[in-house]
Ligand code: SAM
């Protein structure tokens with residue numbers, strides 16, 4: 001069997017993998033027009049992993065040097081045992097950071113509870129600061145609750161909260177200034193994400209995809225300066241401005257350096273290892289999550305699979321691999 005590395009493992013191209021993105025449910029309460037317009041991520045068949053299976057999975061990954069886990073979905077917080085999932089992750093030896101990506105709908109009531117359970121960092125998706133536009137994109141009229149959630153998170157002691165905003169031509173592209181204002185005096189980082197094409201959103205993509213280059217030029221003209229990348233930052237390009245407490249991140253999946261900086265692997269809600277957001281291969285890990293003593297086999301399977309991590313996606317040629325929508329794989 002492959003020996004178990006103590007630091008983060010590297011793939012066949014030398015990319016150091018530090019970060020596991022785990023979807024804990026494909027289901028969601030929102031119906032974002034570019035993600036789950038029909039309001040269901042449950043096409044991906046099978047029961048989501050149980051808390052015990054998640055615990056074994058994380059112990060296995062932590063043991064091979066992947067010390068950061070981001071919980072995602074679907075909407076992870078729809079699970080009634082969500083606080084227990086955080087607690088289990090935070091208590092797994094070797095897991096240094098438990099992060100969450102959420103639509104923020106349940107944040108206002110739970111920020112403190114999740115923080116106490118061991119959640120370290122938080123990304124909240126907010127695609128518009130205008131109530132009507134938000135409702136048009138998300139399919140639900142919940143902007144007020146989501147913004148309340150952001151405030152509650154800062155009050156609960158999260159030092160910095162990241163806001164994820166998908167750039168959409170003719171929908172929210174005039175709101176960049178409003179997002180920068182929101183973050184000017186607060187420890188909020190806004191990350192603008194280029195819309196990615198999936199199987200389900202092809203027609204929407206054609207109408208609303210906007211290259212991030214235009215935004216980058218706009219930021220540079222306004223005096224924003226690009227920062228260097230930290231080891232487990234991932235593919236975001238980070239910009240700072242002397243007059244703003246909040247930073248800006250640009251996630252540009254169609255740019256050349258996106259895949260070379262990829263430091264993550266993904267596991268779907270049913271325990272399938274995916275090495276690329278838009279890959280064509282999946283490896284089921286669930287059979288190795290049934291007993292604690294299977295851990296070496298789990299780790300061996302993961303390490304062997306890392307060789308399959310592709311050099312890059314083929315989005316530019318319209319190939320989205322096996323990804324119907326990002327809710328199936330945690331975004
Ligand atoms: N429900 C949670 C949320 O919305 O934050 C977590 C899951 S969602 C799939 C994770 C992230 O992926 C969100 O920030 C969402 O905006 C983003 N996302 C979903 N589909 C996308 C797409 N086609 N292109 C770019 N980003 C997308």
Ligand code: SF4
Pocket residue numbers: 028029030031032035036073074075103125326327
């Ligand atoms: Fe749900 Fe997140 Fe997809 Fe929106 S982006 S439909 S909140 S999973």
